[in-house]
Amino acid sequence: MTSEAVVHGVEWTVKELFVYPNEFIYWSIQIVMYPYMTGLVAGAFVLSSLYHVFGQKDLKEIAQFSLVFSLALLPVAALPLLLHLQQPLRAMEPLLTPHFTSAISAFGIVFTAYALIVISEIWFVYRRYFVDQVHELKGKEGFANMLRLNVYRALTMGSFDISEEALRVDHKAAKILAGVGIPVACFLHGYAGFIFGSVKANALWMSPLMPVIFIMSAVVSGIALCMLTYIVIMEWKAFRKRRTEGVTAAIEIKGAETDIINTATKYLLGFLVAAISLEILDLIFRGYTAMKSWDILRSVMYGKDFINIFVLQYTLGNLVPFVLLLLPGRTLKRTVVALLLVLFGVFMMRWNVVIGGQAFSLSFSGYMHYHIPIIPHSVETFKEGLFGALTVIVTPFVLFWMINKFVPSLERGEEAKY
Amino acid sequence: MSCSRRDFLKQACGGTLASVLPVSAFTFLSPEEARAAVENANVRWAFLVDTRKCVGCGLCVKACKNENEIPYDAPVTRTWVERMGGRDGFIDNVINGEEIDPDNIAKAFFVPKLCNQCDNPPCVQVCPVGATYQTDDGVVLVDRDWCIGCGYCIMACPYGVRFFHPVHKVADKCNFCYHRITKGMNPACVESCAFDARRIANLRDPDDPVTKIITTERVAVLKDEYGTKPHVFYIGLDENVR
Numbered sequence: 230m231t232s233e234a235v236v237h238g239v240e241w242t243v244k245e246l247f248v249y250p251n252e253f254i255y256w257s258i259q260i261v262m263y264p265y266m267t268g269l270v271a272g273a274f275v276l277s278s279l280y281h282v283f284g285q286k287d288l289k290e291i292a293q294f295s296l297v298f299s300l301a302l303l304p305v306a307a308l309p310l311l312l313h314l315q316q317p318l319r320a321m322e323p324l325l326t327p328h329f330t331s332a333i334s335a336f337g338i339v340f341t342a343y344a345l346i347v348i349s350e351i352w353f354v355y356r357r358y359f360v361d362q363v364h365e366l367k368g369k370e371g372f373a374n375m376l377r378l379n380v381y382r383a384l385t386m387g388s389f390d391i392s393e394e395a396l397r398v399d400h401k402a403a404k405i406l407a408g409v410g411i412p413v414a415c416f417l418h419g420y421a422g423f424i425f426g427s428v429k430a431n432a433l434w435m436s437p438l439m440p441v442i443f444i445m446s447a448v449v450s451g452i453a454l455c456m457l458t459y460i461v462i463m464e465w466k467a468f469r470k471r472r473t474e475g476v477t478a479a480i481e482i483k484g485a486e487t488d489i490i491n492t493a494t495k496y497l498l499g500f501l502v503a504a505i506s507l508e509i510l511d512l513i514f515r516g517y518t519a520m521k522s523w524d525i526l527r528s529v530m531y532g533k534d535f536i537n538i539f540v541l542q543y544t545l546g547n548l549v550p551f552v553l554l555l556l557p558g559r560t561l562k563r564t565v566v567a568l569l570l571v572l573f574g575v576f577m578m579r580w581n582v583v584i585g586g587q588a589f590s591l592s593f594s595g596y597m598h599y600h601i602p603i604i605p606h607s608v609e610t611f612k613e614g615l616f617g618a619l620t621v622i623v624t625p626f627v628l629f630w631m632i633n634k635f636v637p638s639l640e641r642g643e644e645a646k647y
Numbered sequence: 648m649s650c651s652r653r654d655f656l657k658q659a660c661g662g663t664l665a666s667v668l669p670v671s672a673f674t675f676l677s678p679e680e681a682r683a684a685v686e687n688a689n690v691r692w693a694f695l696v697d698t699r700k701c702v703g704c705g706l707c708v709k710a711c712k713n714e715n716e717i718p719y720d721a722p723v724t725r726t727w728v729e730r731m732g733g734r735d736g737f738i739d740n741v742i743n744g745e746e747i748d749p750d751n752i753a754k755a756f757f758v759p760k761l762c763n764q765c766d767n768p769p770c771v772q773v774c775p776v777g778a779t780y781q782t783d784d785g786v787v788l789v790d791r792d793w794c795i796g797c798g799y800c801i802m803a804c805p806y807g808v809r810f811f812h813p814v815h816k817v818a819d820k821c822n823f824c825y826h827r828i829t830k831g832m833n834p835a836c837v838e839s840c841a842f843d844a845r846r847i848a849n850l851r852d853p854d855d856p857v858t859k860i861i862t863t864e865r866v867a868v869l870k871d872e873y874g875t876k877p878h879v880f881y882i883g884l885d886e887n888v889r
């Protein structure tokens with residue numbers, strides 16, 4: 230076999246018993262990453278909307294941050310899809326010739342609509358800041374200042390009016406956008422669930438609950454990631470301030486505030502309970518109705534994938550953080566551990582859906598095992614291997630770092646007037 | 648320009664008619680051909696597999712790989728033959744030196760598999776760009792120049808007949824050798840089967856001998872519970888075939 234004629238999936242699929250010849254794990258790690266990343270986007274946005282729409286004042290600071298972070302996460306929701314295509318150069322085709330009976334065809338449209346909402350909301354929230362920056366930088370010398378000035382000029386888009394009236398309009402617009410954004414964000418992710426839930430050929434995926442389960446776990450993971458990133462950045466800032474400016478300054482520059490974390494935790498727990506209840510309902514229903522596919526599903530869930538599903542996902546990823554967050558006397562460190570576990574749990578849920586759904590043959594008489602490529606030796610084993618997944622994970626943080634250079638989403642207290 | 652729109656249309660229509668008339672005037676179409684030219688309503692391709700006749704020689708698989716240029720060594724194929732029944736698929740009653748009751752292997756038989764050219768094909772439904780589509784005569788085709796390689800169709804087919812072509816990197820599957828059947832030839836697998844286990848039929852032609860078998864004898868289809876309305880009919884299926 231020449232290197233050209235490699236069959237997609239052969240590299241990482243191991244078959245057992247009776248499996249049809251053409252069956253492989255066609256949807257691999259990137260398709261695990263896709264719902265995981267869109268979930269984070271949707272969740273981050275919902276968290277920010279809790280403040281903007283429902284006026285959860287104590288969430289203000291983390292809300293600003295979540296909004297900007299969800300912009301950084303946005304391109305990364307499309308990246309895994311791109312990486313898994315066999316013909317990535319044709320990625321624009323779903324926009325050119327959408328075939329609307331397909332769930333994937335709407336991706337481009339929903340994604341673009343959502344991106345526009347997020348970007349314009351950020352613009353309305355930070356417009357005043359852009360204008361202030363332009364005025365501040367105007368007389369300053371130096372190339373860097375010139376550059377910044379021009380960037381901010383472009384960002385204002387020619388709208389320099391910062392009168393009371395204009396700012397009120399800004400505020401209102403941001404609120405409306407945040408409100409519209411919630412259903413769109415849920416749709417963006419709920420329909421990722423629909424992509425799986427509507428595949429009637431797949432006994433594990435096919436379930437009308439799938440979109441709802443996806444949305445709930447999405448919000449859980451989004452809130453968890455935002456909280457985690459927020460805590461880490463704030464602690465790091467406080468730590469640095471303490472080092473450079475001594476103890477007095479450190480009192481003013483507090484780390485992550487406990488009340489913000491407390492409120493966010495409450496929402497996190499609520500959505501976590503909803504997500505787990507739905508998943509358990511799905512499981513019980515399958516066992517109770519015991520359709521033809523139940524035999525093989527049971528052998529996968531209670532046998533081959535037992536560790537993945539019941540130990541890693543439900544126990545380590547759901548139960549343990551649940552207890553950690555609920556037990557009294559929660560410290561910041563404990564919260565961080567719990568959040569990491571929550572993120573891990575949601576990832577395992579995606580994994581168990583995507584990979585678990587391909588763990589058994591359509592013949593219901595055989596199994597397939599996925600061995601994720603670690604050391605890449607070809608483009609394909611890079612893209613659909615560990616390093617491809619890591620690329621997807623790292624990108625949003627790099628993007629956030631860049632965006633944050635121009636949009637101060639981490640300012641607090643006095644500075645945070647925007 | 649002094650040419651009014653009306654004049655232009657008149658001339659254009661006249662010109663078109665004049666150029667078309669001589670050609671069509673000398674082409675004699677049979678009633679079937681004429682109907683086919685208007686709409687393909689008189690053709691619906693289907694397939695008949697007689698599992699009682701198949702001996703599992705696999706010549707059809709070879710013929711298909713040659714005809715449709717699927718690399719021979721690649722572990723993917725447009726059609727394949729499953730060995731069913733018996734004791735774990737053994738055809739001899741001495742297994743690991745132990746003699747097995749011949750009754751246990753009496754049911755051993757072979758089942759050729761291929762795309763069912765479903766009437767309600769989920770693969771077509773889920774293709775985000777319309778690269779997988781259904782022709783008027785019922786065959787589902789893949790446009791190699793337009794497929795983005797997302798694999799959704801592969802996931803959606805309950806029969807597992809689809810795969811990524813190892814060279815072209817797009818979705819691929821059996822199409823009843825569409826390039827042959829539309830020219831009046833048999834699919835390569837049908838041609839190569841020495842036992843008449845595989846036959847192609849036009850369901851709209853009541854005089855087609857294979858159609859007669861499908862309509863008058865007891866035939867079954869695979870996995871009809873998915874509502875795909877498959878069009879590969881089997882004689883001699885067993886509940887163990889899936």
Ligand code: SF4
Pocket residue numbers: 761762763764765768769770771787803804805806807808809820875
């Ligand atoms: S058998 Fe599969 S590939 Fe063929 S038409 Fe039906 S769903 Fe599509």
Ligand code: SF4
Pocket residue numbers: 773774775776777778779789793794795796797798799800801817818
């Ligand atoms: S792999 Fe190709 S033919 Fe199949 S659904 Fe995707 S774009 Fe359509």
